[in-house]
Amino acid sequence: MVLQCFALLVFFLSRSHGHTEFIYTAKEEVKLFCRTNTWQISTKSDHIIDVNCTVECVHGEPLKLNNTLKSCSNKHSDKVGEKCPLIASSGFFRCVTALDSGFLFPFKPSPNTVTSYIVATANEEMTTKSEERSSVELTVGEEILLNCSVIFTEEYNSRDFVVYWIKTIEKNSNCVYSYEFDTHIAIKYNHHCNVQEELLSRISNQTEGQNRNIHNIRISNVTESDAGQYLCALQMHTNDKTKGMWKIINNITVSVHKDKASEIAANSADDESYGDKSSTNVESLIRLCVTLPIILGVPITVIVVYLRKKFKTSPRSQAMELQIMQQ
Structure with missing residues (x-):
């Protein structure tokens, strides 16, 4: 009973700061929904919040974000829709109950966050290889090496970028690793992530030296909670809005099962009981x-x-x- 109460407490605490949805799409625009109709948006790669707005709907029509005017509200309307969708392009979006100041890191939600969105518009031209897909089946207690090697095309080779390892279960995404390369500042690890303490003690960077093109990570002593879809995602720092800024390098589905010996022992114990x-x-x-x-x-x-x-x-x-x- 105590363990059940603890698990429920952890679940509600994790849900209290909202969750993040990673939307990888080839479309130029997507629809985002927010029950509060209050948004904070970062349209550039610097994560600075450059739009604070409340979406107002007229006759239920969706409202499109105006990147030029840095606004998404119709101030001349006094009719607010119940749940008005926001038509958005590539960027970071946060549905909130109250406005925050500072930066918008989707994987680091604030206490006011309902849902964070990453609209990741795909750009196949950034690297020389297409997305690689694979699946791995593990037993509890084993370890897994997740490999990610990025080979840039000539056009994007000299630009700043961020590499993420993103774990996704249904629509809930978490960052387990990030690497930020910026020619003007030092390299930053996990600056964009909020890695759980329990996982942080079992995950390690397997890249030798400071090779900016290789981002291999190892997860040891895996548990059933480590199962999910792991994406190695590349985000380029660019102000060119005509092309997408994201590309999935590796897409790995990880399944974790209990040890068969343990299952047999458990079944035997049940039979004896x-x-x-x-x-x-x-x-x-x-x-x-x-x-x-x-x-x-x-x-x-x-x-x-x-x-x-x-x-x-x-x-x-x-x-x-x-x-x-x-x-």
């Missing part, structure tokens, strides 16, 4: 079968003795006995 319960039930039935006649026999014996005495002491009963014998 069932056998013990069966034996106990049989023994209880035997005791009941033995004791029930004894318990019931006591009043029957008393009744028989009482009747016999009564028949013996009554002359009429003696006559009845004699008549029966003669018959």
Whole structure:
């Protein structure tokens, strides 16, 4: 019971700061939804919040973000829709209950965050290889090496970039590793992430030296919670809005199962427990079968003795006995 309560507490605490959705798309625009209609948006690669707005709908029409005016609200309208979709292009978006200041890191939600979105518009021209897909099946306690090698095309070779390892389960995405290369500042690891402490103790960077093109990570002593879809995603720092800034390098589906020996042992334990319960039930039935006649026999014996005495002491009963014998 204590473990169940602890698990629920962890779940609600993790949900209290919202979650992040990573949307990798070839479309120029996507629809985003926010129950509060209040948005914070970063349209550039610097993560600085450059748009704070409340989406207002007229006759239920979706509203498009105006990157030039840095606004997404119709101030001349007094009609606000219930859940008005925001038509958005590539960038970082945060649906909030109250406005925050500073930067917008989707994988580091604030207490006011309902949902964070990364709209990652695909650009196949950034690297020489297409997206690689694979799947791995593991047993609890094993380790996994996730490989990611980036080979830039000539056009993008000299630009600043960020490499993410993103773990996704359904629509919930978490960052487990990030590497930021900037020619003007030092290299930053996990600057964009909020890696859980439990995972942080089991994950390690396997890149030798400071090779900016290789981003291999190892997760040791895997648990069932490590299962999911792992994306090695590249984001280029560019102000060119005519092309996408993202590309998936590796897409790895990881499945984690319990150790078969442990399962057999657990099943054996269950069988033994069932056998013990069966034996106990049989023994209880035997005791009941033995004791029930004894318990019931006591009043029957008393009744028989009482009747016999009564028949013996009554002359009429003696006559009845004699008549029966003669018959």
